[in-house]
Each structure stands twice: as structure tokens, then as C-alpha cells.
Amino acid sequence: MLINPRKASAEEAGDQDRLMALLAYLIGIIVPLIILLTDMKNRPFQRYHAVQALVAQAALTVVFFVLGLIPIIGCIAPLLGLAAFALFIYYAIQAYQGYYFEIPVVTAFARQQGWIA
Secondary structure (H helix, E strand, O other), rough: OOOOEOOOOOOOOOHHHHHHHHHHHHHOOOOOOOOOHHHHHHOOOHHHHHHHHHHHHHHHHHHHHHHHHHHHHHHHHHHHHHHHHHHHHHHHHHHHHHEEEEOOOOHHHHHHHOOOO
């Protein structure tokens, strides 16, 4: 399910790094912004997951807004929201285990913008 998973070294992803990466996926836009606006952005593991989580959350927000404008599809939006939440829990667990991974489209977009390496 993960694309190009790679385990981070212990120096690269310490306990705090992994915890902040987990929280970046679970607590939406707030934690990634905190990471990116503080000195935590200098930690590569935290920065990678914060950018990826922030871009994914922004993309989901746009998708759900557009779906909300279409009445018939808007009815299934809560089910899609639960599926997205479950996926973010999965991403959070993988990040906490110390993995770098790619989210389709999201990671490629963030790399094209130069936000992550």
C-alpha cells in the first residue's frame, strides 16, 4: 500500500521526530504548521512528514468542498471522510514506525514545488 517505503535511521528519526510525524497526520493542519513554523523544520524526518500531511490535508479539504457542491455525491462525503481518516491513521502509524513513504500525487506535487527532497 505504501509507495517506496524506506526506514529512517535512528539518528534521523528519534522518538520525538516519530511522535511529531504521527501527530502531523492525526491533528490535521495545526501540527504540520507548528513543525514548519518552528525550529522543528530543521529535522528532516519531521519536515518530510509535516509537508506531506499538510499537502494531503489541503487536497482533501478542496476535494470535500467540491464534493459538497454536488448534491448526489455530497451524500457519500461522510463515508469518504471516514475512509480518509482511516488512511491518515495508517500513514500516522507508518510514520511513527520510522518510515519515509510516498503518498500518490501528494508527494510528487510537494517535490515539484521543492518543499521536500
